[in-house]
Amino acid sequence: MVLPIEVDEDRQEPIYHQIEEQVKALIVSGYLPADTVLPSIRALASELGCSVITTRRAYQNLEQEGYIKTHRGKGTYVQEVEQEKRSQLKEKAVQDALRQAVKTARQHEYTDVEIEKLLKIVLKEER
Structure with a gap:
């Protein structure tokens, strides 16, 4: 595999x-x-x-x-992973990815409003 x-x-x-x-x-x-x-x-x-x-x-x-x-x-x-643990891990993975994205945006001096605008653009593209 x-x-x-x-x-x-x-x-x-x-x-x-x-x-x-x-x-x-x-x-x-x-x-x-x-x-x-x-x-x-x-x-x-x-x-x-x-x-x-x-x-x-x-x-x-x-x-x-x-x-x-x-x-x-x-x-x-x-191994079998319990549903509750799966849900927690999925949420953590997404939060970690978003934290990294925000960190990158902050390094480029984006404001909260600009970051939210970029997130909305990405969400729209991914539909």
């Missing part, structure tokens, strides 16, 4: 964290339902062009947080 994940070495965020956040989003959105087999650590590392250590760290963190489960000799599988 090829996961629709992209990593960007130019971002300040570590690559393992980029992988974690994107896998979480795929699970929470339902793109990766419970019991889906994930690529091996080596296969994902190869696919993304990063180290095995990086993908192992992402998988370990995801397992600690209860998103995935590794069964020795069988593979790594998506």
